[in-house]
Amino acid sequence: MPATLDQLSARQIAAGVASGAFSAVEVAQAALDAIAERDADTQAFLQVSEDLALAAAARVDALRAAGRALPPLAGVPVAFKDNMNLLGTRTTCASHMLERYESPFTATCVQRLLDAGATPLGKLNMDEFAFGSTTDSSAFHPTNNPWGLALVPGGSSGGSAAAVAAGEVTLALGSDTGGSIRQPASLCGVVGMKPTYGVVSRYGVVAFGSSLDQVGPLGRRVEDVALALNALVAGGRDPRDSTSQACEQDFIAHLDDPIEGRHVGIIPSLLEAPGLSAEVRVAMRLAAERLEAQGAHIVEVSLPNMASAIAAYYVIAPCEAFSNLARFDGVRYGYQEPGCATLAKQTSLSRARGFDQEAKRRQMLGAYLLSSGVYEQYYLPAQKVRTLITADYQRAFERVDAILMPTSPTVAWEHGAISDPAALYLADVFTISSNIAGNCAISVPVCLGSESGLPIGAQLQGPSFADARLLTFARALERSCSMEGLVAPGFAGRGGELA
Amino acid sequence: MASGQQLTRDDVAGIAAYARIALDDAELVEMTAYLNDAIALLQPILEYDLEDIEPTFHPIGDMANVMREDVPVPGLSLEEALANAGSREGRAFRVPAILDDGGGA
Incomplete structure (x- = not known):
């Protein structure tokens, strides 16, 4: 045992x-x-x-x-x-x-x-x-x-x-x-x-x-x-x-x-994306080889509007977040600022002290994008770009059963190493488009980085409702990757013995 | 506030009032810089000619209103509904005056 x-x-x-x-x-x-x-x-x-x-x-x-x-x-x-x-x-x-x-x-x-x-x-x-x-x-x-x-x-x-x-x-x-x-x-x-x-x-x-x-x-x-x-x-x-x-x-x-x-798509231009680390690029080639070795056909596909997915996402997501988080008014639940003379003051101070910096940022961005005159400029066009991204996927999935790409452009970084919010947003480049289109996606560990020794996942994306495939x-x-069941070194076996 | 134009601190103070988030002076300065950076990230959206494209508001495209039979089902009890409130009075949520002067309307 x-x-x-x-x-x-x-x-x-x-x-x-x-x-x-x-x-x-x-x-x-x-x-x-x-x-x-x-x-x-x-x-x-x-x-x-x-x-x-x-x-x-x-x-x-x-x-x-x-x-x-x-x-x-x-x-x-x-x-x-x-x-x-x-x-x-x-x-x-x-x-x-x-x-x-x-x-x-x-x-x-x-x-x-x-x-x-x-x-x-x-x-x-x-x-x-x-x-x-x-x-x-x-x-x-x-x-x-x-x-x-x-x-x-x-x-x-x-x-x-x-x-x-x-x-x-x-x-x-x-x-x-x-x-x-x-x-x-x-x-x-x-x-x-x-x-x-x-x-x-x-x-x-x-x-x-x-x-x-x-x-x-x-x-x-x-x-x-x-x-x-x-x-x-x-x-x-x-x-x-x-x-x-x-x-x-x-x-x-x-x-x-x-x-x-079966056919697995790859997008060669993605592997040339700025900010993609060399060891992640190597891991993606390895993943493609492992699938090919099992008889899959590797096919080049393109998602031409994927580059705009980040922009579309950072319109849609903050707008939806602002709308969803408007419910936190300090009345029915959540932090309530004490001693306020008016409801308006209680609401804005409860939200100011209950939310931390990034939650305020996202809501402020959403509030701006939904304001009169700005809505037409960004929100509606972003939803139209969503139509284009979804159509890109539909075209690609006529030719392939799954698309292979990185999950993250890099391995894990040190706490506080990236403090600029916009730089962090750009790191979502490979994952965001399947939220925009709604299709299924999964990250699977492929290997440890040759330089960092840290885990690298490959992302596979599939058509909507083809989750089982x-x-x-x-x-x-x-x-084919011998990472199955892996517990991080230094943790395996520490406590948790079964009688 | 057309595109290409930078948001000012006053613009951001207006957005904060609308968003009901009280920001102090230092936060307004930081937030102004953040919003201008974030909006710069959104510019690819403006480069498209989208005239003949229909918007997709939702990944499940053909979903219409989802209705159920109008029959009562159990919900939260009064106590459960009030349990997380910051202030309550009897059977109600307690709130400060709605009007700015706090006067009795």
Whole structure:
């Protein structure tokens, strides 16, 4: 039997619980031990929900004792980005605005993992309200990359990626508005998927950009991510999210299908993009070779309007964020400035002191872009450019089943090394276009950088609602890259022993 | 505030008032620089001829209003709804005066 929990896949944990090799409570205790041992270094968690974890695990053990069939994620340790409501925890969005906000209900995505038998270990750090790509803008504390504690884990789902990479949990949920699942997955050496817009319900997830946000899983194996996605869509369309779509895909059944004869697109000009590091370029060539070695045809495609995706995104996303965050008025929930004589003063001071710098910036940009006279100039044209970007994808996906590209232009960098917001925005260049068009995308660890020794992820993008097929390509890449199940060095085996 | 024109500190103070975010003088200076940098990043949008292009407001293009049957379903209780409020009074959220002078209208 393996010595520590971090060596096991989700499937192995659920099978071990079902067979009685160990109990769900023993697994929960091992995960709590691993967190106690490792989280002081990563600072991935904002809250550890020990009572909820042990109670959920005990319910799984009671099912087994009663001779009942166990659900597919029985006993599997999971944790959630802190913009997802879970009854019995606070949902802070890593913001002083929501520092004391008690979840009034449980988000559908969270509930579906619980229904699948998973054990909830707590809530994970993030950039404040998901505005960022470093997790440094958390109002509480930064999170450290398990591959180097001086490095950022990426963001905004940096806590999710770090907790998985350090082996504190088996699976985590993140949210992705412009790359916020995939980029931290790449920087931390784990798998992270943004499903097609509409596949996963957003009910109970604090909104950032409503036409862009999508919830998805992070794990150390493609199979773990696929199992999580199965659980997220089980039960079908969520009537409480009007954008939720019926989705009856089985994401496991075709994971190991051969990719022989399939077509994978590459965009040569992307590899010449300024700011793309040499080792990321090498990793992309390696990824293409590995897919080709399995019989895939590598085909050149183009997304001619992709270069404008950043501009379109930084119109659409701030406008939607300004609209969504207008609800934080300090009255019904959130920070309330005391002693104000008028409501107007209370609102503007509560928002000034509740929000940190980047949240103010994004809302100010959105407020400007939606103002009279400016709206016609930027917002409407950005939505038309979105039409062009979507059409680019449709043309490309007539020729290929998936497109291979970098996730992040570089490996992880040091905390504070990039302070200019505009420079950080440009680093989203590879991830943003699939949020604009809504199609599915995944980051899979390919190798360690030849110079940095840090993990590099390759991104695969697929057509909308072809998520299962995208996972087949992701699995093919994983199979040939020997990064499967990897726990960051220095963390593997620290705490979390299973009896 | 046409394109190519830089936002001034006064412009930004106006946006902050509209956004209901109180900014002090130092923040206004920083925010003015940020907004001008960010707007410069958006310029590729202005270079397109988009006359015959329809906008896409949403990735699920053909989605119309999503309605459900008009039947009551359980929601938050009064206590649950008020639990996160900064100030409450009895069964209500408590707010300061709505009018600027605080006078009794």
